[in-house]
Amino acid sequence: MEEMNEEHADQTLILTGNEAAAWAARRAKVHVVTAFPITPQTTVMEAIAQFVDAGKMNSQFIRMESEHSVMAGMVGASMTGARTFTATSGQGLLYMAELVHWAAGARLPVVTTIASRGIAPPWNIWVDYSDVLSMRDTGWMIQFASTHQEIFDSVIINYKVAENTEVMLPAFVAYGGFTQSHTAKPVEIPGEDRIDNFLPPPPKGGWPHLCLDPDRPIVHGNIMMPHQEYMEFRFKIHETMERATSVIKKAIREFKDDFGRDYQGLIETYLSEDAEYLLVTVGALAEQAKDAVDSLRKRGVRAGLAKLRYYRPFPTEDLVALLEGGNLKAVAVADRSIAYGSPTGGHISSDFYSVLRQTRKEITYLPVVWGLGGRDVTVEEQVGLFEDLREFHEGGRVGGRNKLIYGTLWVGLR
Amino acid sequence: MNEKKPKAHRKSGLPTDTRWQDLPHVPVSLGVMGSIGKTGEWRILRPEISREKCNRCGMCYLYCPEGTMILKSGTGPEVNLTYCKGCGICASECPRKAIAMKPENTDRNNGRNE
Amino acid sequence: MALKELLAVEYTEEYLLAGNSACAGCVSELALRWALKALGPKTVVVSPASCANVYIGVWPGASPTVPFINMAFAAGASAASGIVAGYEALGKDDITVMTWAGDGGTVDIGIQALSGAIERGTNFIYVCYDNEIYANTGTQRSGSTPLAAVTTTTPFGKRENKKDIAKIIAAHEIPYVGVVNGADPQDVFDTFRKIKDIKGTKFVHLFSPCPPGWRFDPSESIEIARLAVKSGMWILWEQENGVFSLKKGSRRYLNKESRISVDEYLRRQGRFNLASEEEIRKLQDWVDQNWDEIRRRLACEEKGR
Numbered sequence: 154m155e156e157m158n159e160e161h162a163d164q165t166l167i168l169t170g171n172e173a174a175a176w177a178a179r180r181a182k183v184h185v186v187t188a189f190p191i192t193p194q195t196t197v198m199e200a201i202a203q204f205v206d207a208g209k210m211n212s213q214f215i216r217m218e219s220e221h222s223v224m225a226g227m228v229g230a231s232m233t234g235a236r237t238f239t240a241t242s243g244q245g246l247l248y249m250a251e252l253v254h255w256a257a258g259a260r261l262p263v264v265t266t267i268a269s270r271g272i273a274p275p276w277n278i279w280v281d282y283s284d285v286l287s288m289r290d291t292g293w294m295i296q297f298a299s300t301h302q303e304i305f306d307s308v309i310i311n312y313k314v315a316e317n318t319e320v321m322l323p324a325f326v327a328y329g330g331f332t333q334s335h336t337a338k339p340v341e342i343p344g345e346d347r348i349d350n351f352l353p354p355p356p357k358g359g360w361p362h363l364c365l366d367p368d369r370p371i372v373h374g375n376i377m378m379p380h381q382e383y384m385e386f387r388f389k390i391h392e393t394m395e396r397a398t399s400v401i402k403k404a405i406r407e408f409k410d411d412f413g414r415d416y417q418g419l420i421e422t423y424l425s426e427d428a429e430y431l432l433v434t435v436g437a438l439a440e441q442a443k444d445a446v447d448s449l450r451k452r453g454v455r456a457g458l459a460k461l462r463y464y465r466p467f468p469t470e471d472l473v474a475l476l477e478g479g480n481l482k483a484v485a486v487a488d489r490s491i492a493y494g495s496p497t498g499g500h501i502s503s504d505f506y507s508v509l510r511q512t513r514k515e516i517t518y519l520p521v522v523w524g525l526g527g528r529d530v531t532v533e534e535q536v537g538l539f540e541d542l543r544e545f546h547e548g549g550r551v552g553g554r555n556k557l558i559y560g561t562l563w564v565g566l567r
Numbered sequence: 568m569n570e571k572k573p574k575a576h577r578k579s580g581l582p583t584d585t586r587w588q589d590l591p592h593v594p595v596s597l598g599v600m601g602s603i604g605k606t607g608e609w610r611i612l613r614p615e616i617s618r619e620k621c622n623r624c625g626m627c628y629l630y631c632p633e634g635t636m637i638l639k640s641g642t643g644p645e646v647n648l649t650y651c652k653g654c655g656i657c658a659s660e661c662p663r664k665a666i667a668m669k670p671e672n673t674d675r676n677n678g679r680n681e
Numbered sequence: 682m683a684l685k686e687l688l689a690v691e692y693t694e695e696y697l698l699a700g701n702s703a704c705a706g707c708v709s710e711l712a713l714r715w716a717l718k719a720l721g722p723k724t725v726v727v728s729p730a731s732c733a734n735v736y737i738g739v740w741p742g743a744s745p746t747v748p749f750i751n752m753a754f755a756a757g758a759s760a761a762s763g764i765v766a767g768y769e770a771l772g773k774d775d776i777t778v779m780t781w782a783g784d785g786g787t788v789d790i791g792i793q794a795l796s797g798a799i800e801r802g803t804n805f806i807y808v809c810y811d812n813e814i815y816a817n818t819g820t821q822r823s824g825s826t827p828l829a830a831v832t833t834t835t836p837f838g839k840r841e842n843k844k845d846i847a848k849i850i851a852a853h854e855i856p857y858v859g860v861v862n863g864a865d866p867q868d869v870f871d872t873f874r875k876i877k878d879i880k881g882t883k884f885v886h887l888f889s890p891c892p893p894g895w896r897f898d899p900s901e902s903i904e905i906a907r908l909a910v911k912s913g914m915w916i917l918w919e920q921e922n923g924v925f926s927l928k929k930g931s932r933r934y935l936n937k938e939s940r941i942s943v944d945e946y947l948r949r950q951g952r953f954n955l956a957s958e959e960e961i962r963k964l965q966d967w968v969d970q971n972w973d974e975i976r977r978r979l980a981c982e983e984k985g986r
Binding site: 595599600602606625626630631632634635647649650652653654655656658659668 | 684685687688693695697698699700701702703704705706707708710711714737738739740741742743744745746747864866892898899900901902903904
């Protein structure tokens with residue numbers, strides 16, 4: 154990994170996805186990092202350990218003894234008013250599940266990067282978003298980063314969104330295990346002053362709604378009876394998520410003004426305005442699908458792409474607006490995760506029915522599952538998917554290698 | 568001497584017409600006496616102090632788990648009957664056997680002390 | 682500090698207010714009351730699932746007047762670890778962080794987080810208030826329940842003896858381990874006063890007899906604790922930087938003649954009603970062996986000097 158000469162200069166470094174996450178924590182000047190290794194996230198922690206012990210990052214670095222303790226430590230540290238960061242994957246994320254709920258319930262603005270991997274048994278350490286998506290209803294915002302630059306930028310943006318006093322919700326930034334965590338790309342690292350300008354430090358008195366301060370003693374978490382306002386407090390988290398869409402969009406606009414990179418919003422579209430066949434998906438495969446769309450466009454097929462950046466809050470409004478696009482005939486939503494027993498077998502594609510319900514247009518809908526456990530999905534297969542989508546739209550059936558079972562297309566299923 | 572006094576005797580409870588918009592982000596609680604009500608109402612025995620026998624040694628105040636044995640300078644210990652649970656530790660520990668545990672008046676409690 | 686000195690006006694402020702749902706005669710409540718008086722208002726308490734977690738009362742009120750957070754059962758020590766790091770990062774070095782956990786949350790589900798926190802040299806106080814059961818959930822057995830005790834999950838008596846958590850913790854590199862009689866305000870106050878300014882982890886194993894769980898009358902809580910110490914079943918000792926010593930309250934019981942029989946302690950509690958003669962003998966032997974071991978350890982340390 155290349156080293157920075159100065160904290161203040163802008164530099165472009167060749168970094169793995171994990172290193173980009175570590176750099177983001179460094180630039181965000183987090184106060185406390187709690188750490189526990191798990192493949193494929195481990196090198197995030199190792200990079201931060203190097204930064205901290207070499208004096209380049211002024212953070213408390215707690216080498217916890219389990220992921221459950223990692224998130225408990227995050228919750229504790231955040232309650233003192235500190236900015237906190239950690240990273241995990243797969244089994245580790247599942248082990249901390251109880252405390253993932255705690256962080257959201259306590260409305261603590263922690264940010265965690267997830268290098269997504271398959272869930273055991275059997276062991277599978279390669280890209281599969283089932284881990285982060287099993288946390289989808291916990292009250293955390295969930296964003297997928299589809300490029301290395303986006304991993305770095307998203308951590309910074311999500312701190313700004315999370316720490317907004319009207320939001321105060323934690324956020325996951327998820328990206329693909331090995332495909333993104335361990336491959337290297339050039340990443341622009343702005344100087345710390347520019348980041349400080351965009352992301353100011355946490356308030357001195359701690360988070361206004363919850364701070365462990367002996368001068369203003371409070372008790373948090375004690376029992377609440379059914380006739381009391383438990384339901385209302387739960388509702389408020391959901392309501393905040395819905396409202397957070399505008400805070401997210403504003404932060405993305407400000408990021409574009411400060412740093413020149415435009416992430417558009419909760420979704421990022423590519424040639425979708427006049428598309429007849431649209432693919433909605435997440436992560437690096439969404440970025441890759443731009444090549445498939447280009448290839449199809451050359452052949453005269455009006456293909457388009459919508460990259461879902463935020464999955465929570467679910468960008469219903471933006472997706473409904475997308476579907477209102479004049480020429481749209483059919484849309485495929487592809488999950489790189491599996492939701493057993495759900496309406497479609499995929500998380501996002503199941504949720505997408507709510508969008509279809511709200512549009513007035515008649516659109517053919519094809520849920521898709523691909524790439525589980527790190528199985529490769531090539532550009533050719535993505536092109537093939539559009540062809541399947543067209544075939545499905547025209548005849549309601551799909552020939553070829555992909556299998557249409559219980560209404561969902563399983564790419565490459567043997 | 569600590570000037571900050573805890574907010575004692577503040578009635579805990581929200582107005583009944585509270586709406587979700589009026590609530591803070593998270594429920595936090597403030598230190599109050601009687602966080603679950605007048606616990607003294609559950610008592611079946613109450614401590615009675617014999618002023619003749621009491622030499623104001625303070626053991627009852629020290630051993631009371633609830634902190635409802637208040638030491639008044641001059642007059643000696645007094646029981647906060649709103650919150651005293653009637654455990655009887657004060658009576659057991661009094662070196663002078665100056666405290667007796669007497670049954671609560673069941674009429675007063677509407678037969679609650681069965 | 683002499684018992685009478687605790688009557689001084691500077692210790693009259695209550696940091697655990699009355700009118701909560703602790704059982705009548707709860708020793709852990711008495712101990713928390715005196716621990717907080719000793720530590721003062723610049724204390725933050727982490728309370729994993731346990732009696733204290735619940736008896737402090739219903740939102741929007743609560744008993745403590747110091748910052749006090751409820752925490753998941755297994756996370757008592759790890760959340761505290763995070764709080765300590767947060768304060769350190771923010772430059773607040775005058776706040777005492779204390780985990781107040783039960784035996785369930787320490788000896789069983791919480792042991793991993795505790796061991797990790799100690800190994801990292803976390804600067805906090807960890808208290809295990811031991812009522813020898815999972816009391817909050819209605820007296821199920823824990824790893825700290827003694828042999829023959831009746832609990833709802835050992836309705837005919839537990840077949841295994843108690844896990845000695847203080848010894849396990851003492852095997853870590855830890856500046857302070859102390860065993861305290863929770864029913865003795867003097868022992869509690871003096872201990873917390875002493876350990877407040879030690880750097881590193883301070884582990885306190887606090888005896889907390891439980892009237893409903895152990896089945897004795899609430900007025901006898903303090904006396905039951907005395908009998909436990911007199912019989913030698915609860916031994917008051919300290920280990921400071923690896924050096925073991927018996928506390929004043931237990932020193933005389935090194936002499937077996939001074940100890941009352943274990944049976945005199947057991948028969949005052951309903952939870953031992955089903956204990957067989959053999960089990961009582963086993964418990965007596967176990968107590969005698971513990972004391973023999975202490976005698977040998979003290980002799981070794983004496984020789985070593």
